[in-house]
Amino acid sequence: MAELDPPAQGALLSEPIAPADPAVWREWAERVHDAAARGACLRVRGGGSKDHLGDTTRGELLDTRDCQGIVAYEPSELVIRARAGTPLAEVETALAERGQHLAFEPPRFAFHADGSGAGAGAATLGGVVASGLSGPGRVSRGAVRDHVLGCTLMNGRAEVMRFGGAVMKNVAGFDLSRLMAGSMGTLGLLLEVTLKVMPQPVVSATMRFEMPQAEALAQVNQWAAQPLPLDASAWWDGLLVLRLRGARAAVASAVQRLYRERRGELLAPPVADAFWQGMRDQSDEFFQRARQAVAQAGGQGVALWRLSVPPTTAPLEVHGEQLIEWFGGQRWVCTPAPAAAVHALAARVGGHAQAVCSAQPLPCVDEAALSPVLLRLHRQVQRAFDPQGVFATGRLLPLSA
Structure with missing residues (x-):
């Protein structure tokens, strides 16, 4: 595939700063x-x-x-x-x-x-x-x-x-x-x-079920394929937590159905709200423990990774604690495994990985994990917007690539 030339200055439409602009x-x-x-x-x-x-x-x-x-x-x-x-x-x-x-x-x-x-x-x-x-x-x-x-x-x-x-x-x-x-x-x-x-949602309910990881992945994907008002999921340490949102009748009916199928526990609203806030802000116990593990390991290579994978992916074979969200599509892993191994693991299942917390800062995108064509497209888009590299800080992609 021939490399495209960077767009000319007029290829992306621009305009002068207007008097009314800040x-x-x-x-x-x-x-x-x-x-x-x-x-x-x-x-x-x-x-x-x-x-x-x-x-x-x-x-x-x-x-x-x-x-x-x-x-x-x-x-x-x-x-x-x-x-x-x-x-x-x-x-x-x-x-x-x-x-x-x-x-x-x-x-x-x-x-x-x-x-x-x-x-x-x-x-x-x-x-x-x-x-x-x-x-x-x-x-x-x-x-x-x-x-x-x-x-x-x-x-x-x-x-x-x-x-x-x-x-x-x-x-x-x-x-x-x-x-x-x-x-x-x-x-x-x-x-x-x-x-x-x-x-804002009319009604929200949160249920918690005890089940191992493989069973939780299979169950949540089965439920996600059915007409249920499932809104969010999280699994960690043997507990699957589901959030349901929607019309009052739909949520009530779904809660009764899930309880009949798998029992489980309906969480009180304050407890549920605190839990999902911890998931949203990455401040729940799992994330606190992960950051502590990274800090205590110093430069020994422990890192918290976020892996985006197909939701039906089987449990990942990697050492370390895992937290799973998005019906299986987002896997958080705190592991001492080398960065190359984590990226390779994600690639094998059709996903990608990003280091979220590590002793040695890493780019958001791993150059080695990208195909030559995709890496070239990344670079061409950057040159189109920023030909002189004014905003090329190295945060997204390595500067040396």
């Missing part, structure tokens, strides 16, 4: 121009709640919190638009007042990379999109990218680019705004984000 955008544009001229790099950062993700980054800090605020919110249209530096807590408070929420449940990390507290209110909307992280409900309600309707971006030429819009439409071509989800700030500087929001 003044700080002009300051940022000057910084981007200056960095490109000097061959320097800019490290985009919001509240720092996700500093533990990806490789150690280089570059001069550019703080997105200098520009924040909700620009537009239309509850009847289920759409919100806000500056990238807006605190996630501010957005969620505004949504909650109208009985709505971000259905993909973005995490609110309350710790630093070393395990110390970072403050649960540190997360920003730009970081939510750039990290691409979703909580327990992702399996039933979609990932971050599925809720991104549009965005405004400053590329590596200091050009402002607007993608998408404020409504869901059937359109031809690729939705470039979705590329920002999981890009870790390496394609440009997010300025504004437009997201789809959803009504």
Whole structure:
């Protein structure tokens, strides 16, 4: 396959900064121009709640919190638009007042990379999109990218680019705004984000069942294939926990059915809410123990990994504790296994792996795990948005690749 040439400057449509745009955008544009001229790099950062993700980054800090605020919110249209530096807590408070929420449940990390507290209110909307992280409900309600309707971006030429819009439409071509989800700030500087929001669930119920891992995987996939209002799942240490959400009658009927089939225990709402919050924020006992294990091992190679695999994948043969979410599609593993072995394990079952907590920071994407074609596509997309490498911090992909 012949390598494509990087797109010309006009290939991705851009526009000048408008008088009505925030003044700080002009300051940022000057910084981007200056960095490109000097061959320097800019490290985009919001509240720092996700500093533990990806490789150690280089570059001069550019703080997105200098520009924040909700620009537009239309509850009847289920759409919100806000500056990238807006605190996630501010957005969620505004949504909650109208009985709505971000259905993909973005995490609110309350710790630093070393395990110390970072403050649960540190997360920003730009970081939510750039990290691409979703909580327990992702399996039933979609990932971050599925809720991104549009965005405004400053590329590596200091050009402002607007993608998408404020409504869901059937359109031809690729939705470039979705590329920002999981890009870790390496394609440009997010300025504004437009997201789809959803009504809060009418009724929620959580059930807990005792069963070993293999049996839990088979059972949850069997239930997921049936007309049940299953919303989220988690398995750890011999316990399968299911969340059901939907209409009152549907949830009540499902609870009775699951109880008849497997007995189980219906958790009290405060207990259930605390559990799912721990799953969402990666603060539950499993994650606490994993971070402690990494810290105690020092440089001995213990790491917490997140593996995305097909939901029906059999139990993974790897040493270490495991927690399973998303009906089997997300496997958390705390293991001393070498990084190459973990990536190879994920690849063998048709998935991929990412180090979430490790003594030695690792890129979000393992170069060796990508096919030459896919790696080339990654690089070409980066060059199209950022030909001078102003945002190439090494956080997503190794700089040497």
